[in-house]
Amino acid sequence: MTRIVGFLALVTMLGPAGTAWAQDITAVSRAVATKVGELGEVKDRTLAVVDFLTSGDRMTELGSFLADQFGVALTGRARAAGYKMVTRRELCQAIRENKFWVDDRFDPELHRKLGKWTQADFIVSGRLTALQRQLAVSVRLIDSATLAEVWADSLTLALDDGLRALLSQPVIGAGCGGGAAPQPVFSVTTPPGATASGPPGAGGGERLQVKIWADKTAYRIGETVRFGLRVNRDAYVTLVNIGTSGDVTIIYPNRFHPSHFVRAGQDVLIPPADASFTLTVHGPAGLEQIRAIATEEPIQLHAGDFGGQTAMFRSLDRVQTRNLVVGISKEREKVAPGKWAEDALAVEVRR
DSSP states (O other), X not given: OOXXXXXXXXXXXXXXXXXXXXXXXXXXXXXXXXXXHTOGGGTTOEEEEOOXXXXXXXXXXXXXXXXXXXXXXXXXXXXXXTOEEOOHHHHHHHHHHTOOEETTEEOTTHHHHHHHHHTXXXXXXXXXXXXSSEEEEEEEEEETTTOOEEEEXXXXXXXXXXHHHHHHSBOOTXXXXXXXXXXXXXXXXXXXXXXXXXXXXXXXXXXXXXXXXXXXXXXXXXXXXXXEEEESSSEEEEEEEEOTTSOEEEEXXXXXXXXXXXXXXXXXXXXXXXXXXXXXXXXXXXXXEEEEEEESSOOOOSOSSOSSTTXXXXXXXXXXXXXXXXXXXXXXXXXXXXXXXXXXXXXXXXX
């Protein structure tokens, strides 16, 4: 049952600058956790808290601090209210391993994906808006399966110098408490030249380079899609696709191309122009993410067999995906500079 609680304004007056704001955040976190614990929807369910974003969709140290405080408060209420909590460590690990946003901005399907990967039924998220002398904080409880907003509340805090400093300090990497996180395997950048007009150039440097592209930059659900790749030196290439649903699939090599060896300067199309199969875009709407990994040596990054006798592509479950992440990280450390290359792109999926 969807229920939106009327917004509650809690104005907290601070004492000496830099000493009281942390205590006030703790107090309002407990107040909100009490309200969440009173919701019948959360009984026997699992909750997770994500970093609170600014109105400009930025991750800051204040957003991470607020998420931690709300997580602590919710955990304190969990047993009495009858729900369970996904720990921040588990949530952050899932985020870092499967970086589900582009340029540090969450894509529209973040809650659904985090719910799937962390087994959380509800996601607690928030947004920070700086006013002249106050900080407005909105808190929402999202059903990760339907993306329905189950509950919402709002509070305001006096915006002193301490809060302003944390609000202006960006979080580097995957967030979750600051500091540069290890480079995620599935981080996404949109390469210039990934357009319908044709593939980008291969480049002529000595270092190994791999380029991937799609025949369009945006697709509607039900349309067909074709990807392409090229390397500037002979290499072994793996393409990993993260669908908008969060499902992970190895699309190259595949049953049509069982070998992932690619000649320098050769354009490889998936599916090929003469293929007996097509790739169809499935929902939900969001960002489809594709990452290419190229090595000069035939490194095995994934299981050698297919999921079924007739499967065209190799789909990975959660354990296999994490094994792939760990395997890529370990193999990357062994390879000499210039003999390992990566590229990634994101294409929009529309209804």
